[in-house]
Amino acid sequence: xAGVMQxxxxxxxxxxxxxxxxxxxxxxxxxxxWYRQLPEEGLKFMVYLQKENIIDExxxxxxxxxxxxxxxxxxxxxxxxxxxxxxxxxxxxxxxRTIQGNQPQHFGDGTRLSIL
Amino acid sequence: xxxxxxxxxxxxxxxxxxxxxxxxxxxxxxxxxxxxxQESGKGPQFIIDIRSNMDKRQGQRVTVLLNKTVKHLSLQIxxxxxxxxxxxxxxxxxxxxxxxxxxxxxxxxxxxxxxxHP
Numbered sequence: 001x002a003g004v005m006q007x008x009x010x011x012x013x014x015x016x017x018x019x020x021x022x023x024x025x026x027x028x029x030x031x032x033x034w035y036r037q038l039p040e041e042g043l044k045f046m047v048y049l050q051k052e053n054i055i056d057e058x059x060x061x062x063x064x065x066x067x068x069x070x071x072x073x074x075x076x077x078x079x080x081x082x083x084x085x086x087x088x089x090x091x092x093x094x095x096x097r098t099i100q101g102n103q104p105q106h107f108g109d110g111t112r113l114s115i116l
Numbered sequence: 117x118x119x120x121x122x123x124x125x126x127x128x129x130x131x132x133x134x135x136x137x138x139x140x141x142x143x144x145x146x147x148x149x150x151x152x153x154q155e156s157g158k159g160p161q162f163i164i165d166i167r168s169n170m171d172k173r174q175g176q177r178v179t180v181l182l183n184k185t186v187k188h189l190s191l192q193i194x195x196x197x198x199x200x201x202x203x204x205x206x207x208x209x210x211x212x213x214x215x216x217x218x219x220x221x222x223x224x225x226x227x228x229x230x231x232x233h234p
Binding site: 004006031033035040041042043044045048055056058059091093095102104105106107108109110 | 123124148150152157158159160161162165167205207220221222223224225226227
């Protein structure tokens with residue numbers, strides 16, 4: 001499967017724990033985006049990264065949330081001290097290097113985070 | 117407690133009919149639009165896209181129409197099949213001149229549930 005890979009597919013955490021969500025973009029894609037989806041809603045943008053750089057984090061809460069896309073390895077979305085309101089599906093998308101062109105973002109199948 | 121969640125628009129059609137799903141987008145500075153299909157438990161799947169300098173684009177069984185005057189986008193599916201049943205989302209992207217560092221991120225619409233009856 002050469003698509004966007006996310007793991008884990010399901011993650012259960014207790015309040016106050018940390019959640020780490022991983023995303024490996026499609027081969028050849030150097031742009032990664034994270035989105036959050038609540039039930040019966042559209043996806044909401046969180047953060048846009050290129051290798052080792054955060055380009056736009058305007059949709060990500062300032063506290064408890066962080067994201068990285070290191071030179072080697074997957075992109076990580078990290079949520080510290082999780083609360084019940086963090087329960088959602090988190091999707092990662094990637095697109096090719098040439099962002100100035102009209103290249104659609106391709107999505108993974110998401111991580112469903114449940115907070116007990 | 118009372119359920120105050122959102123209720124998505126729904127469209128029910130018979131197999132073989134044509135389907136039209138509509139979307140009103142929010143920003144006149146958007147220059148690129150995408151339709152995605154999302155099945156239960158899966159991520160959005162790309163269907164078709166269109167640039168703002170076009171008003172129509174056709175794919176296999178699908179057509180996207182763009183009306184910039186009223187900021188309206190539609191997806192037409194010909195000969196709808198049960199496998200087309202899913203939630204359909206439109207998404208817009210700000211143009212590079214207007215978006216700044218926001219260029220690249222997608223803003224999604226609410227979504228429409230399409231149900232195709234055999």
